[in-house]
Amino acid sequence: xxxxxxxxxxxxxxxxxxxxxxxxxxxxxxxxxxxxxxxxxxxxxxxxxxxxxxxxxxxxxxxxxxxxxxxxxxxxxxxxxxxxxxxxxxxxxxxxxxxxxxxxxxxxxxxxxxxxxxxxxxxxxxxxxxxxxxxxxxxxxxxxxxxxxxxxxxxxxxxxxxxxxxxxxxxxxxxxxxxxxxxx
Numbered sequence: 085x086x087x088x089x090x091x092x093x094x095x096x097x098x099x100x101x102x103x104x105x106x107x108x109x110x111x112x113x114x115x116x117x118x119x120x121x122x123x124x125x126x127x128x129x130x131x132x133x134x135x136x137x138x139x140x141x142x143x144x145x146x147x148x149x150x151x152x153x154x155x156x157x158x159x160x161x162x163x164x165x166x167x168x169x170x171x172x173x174x175x176x177x178x179x180x181x182x183x184x185x186x187x188x189x190x191x192x193x194x195x196x197x198x199x200x201x202x203x204x205x206x207x208x209x210x211x212x213x214x215x216x217x218x219x220x221x222x223x224x225x226x227x228x229x230x231x232x233x234x235x236x237x238x239x240x241x242x243x244x245x246x247x248x249x250x251x252x253x254x255x256x257x258x259x260x261x262x263x264x265x266x267x268x
Contacts, residue, residue, distance in 0.1 A: 087133065089260040090122040093216060096256035099139060103227075104246030113155075115169075117143035122257060127207055129217070135173035135185065142167065159234040162192045171198070185221065191230040198225060200251070215259035223251045 100114045118139040125131035141163040144152050156163035173187040174197075185200040205218030226247050227233075235245040 086125065088124045088126065090120075090124065090217065090257040091260055092118075092120040093256040093258045094118075096216075097254060099251075099253045101252070102250040104248070105244070107243050107246065111146060111151075113144055113146035113152075115139040115141075115143050116145055120255060120257065127215075127217075127259075129204065130177040132173065132176040135171075135176065135187070137171040139169040140167060141169060160192075160232050166191075166193045176202070189225065191225075192232060194230045196225070196229050198223060217257045217259070219253075219255045219257075221251070221253040221255060225249050225251070 097118075097120075098114060099118050100112055102110050102112050105111045118137065120135070120137045122129075122135045123133040125133065141156055141161045144155050144161070146152055146155065155161055158164075161169075170190040171187055173185060175186045177184060183202050183204070185202050187198060187200075188195050189198045200221050200223035203220040205220065207215060207217045209215055227245075227249050228247050
């Protein structure tokens with residue numbers, strides 16, 4: 085059985101997140117350093133054996149250095165103890181749920197299951213002969229499930245930060261070498 089490896093094309097990919105602030109506006113952030121690797125049996129990602137994602141917490145950017153430093157602290161991501169956010173797939177598009185990616189995400193040392201929506205953009209060869217696959221990935225999670233409870237309420241009793249974090253990723257993967265594996 086053959087395995088096709090796919091690696092991130094970082095110049096054509098981005099990971100962003102959004103959270104409500106004071107419940108009247110939304111703050112957007114991104115991770116500037118992240119990686120995605122995948123393995124499939126064919127060019128059909130429904131045959132995905134593995135999809136793994138990591139983001140360096142130190143690369144968080146919300147367009148405000150003071151806020152970014154606070155997000156890296158023990159109040160939020162605990163970057164010193166847990167320098168990466170990790171995702172590992174369990175299945176992709178299985179059980180008639182094409183367009184879904186199931187896996188586990190680890191944030192601040194806590195691992196929880198997550199289901200992400202995936203829109204497959206297609207596979208093409210670029211002008212340099214590289215085969216690329218494109219995806220839009222979206223989902224949401226509860227920050228409280230990962231022990232991130234700082235700023236849940238304001239002094240006035242209102243909500244300072246929303247619990248729901250919306251995730252959006254525009255991903256381009258590059259097909260790597262195909263390796264033949266002998267059947268056992």
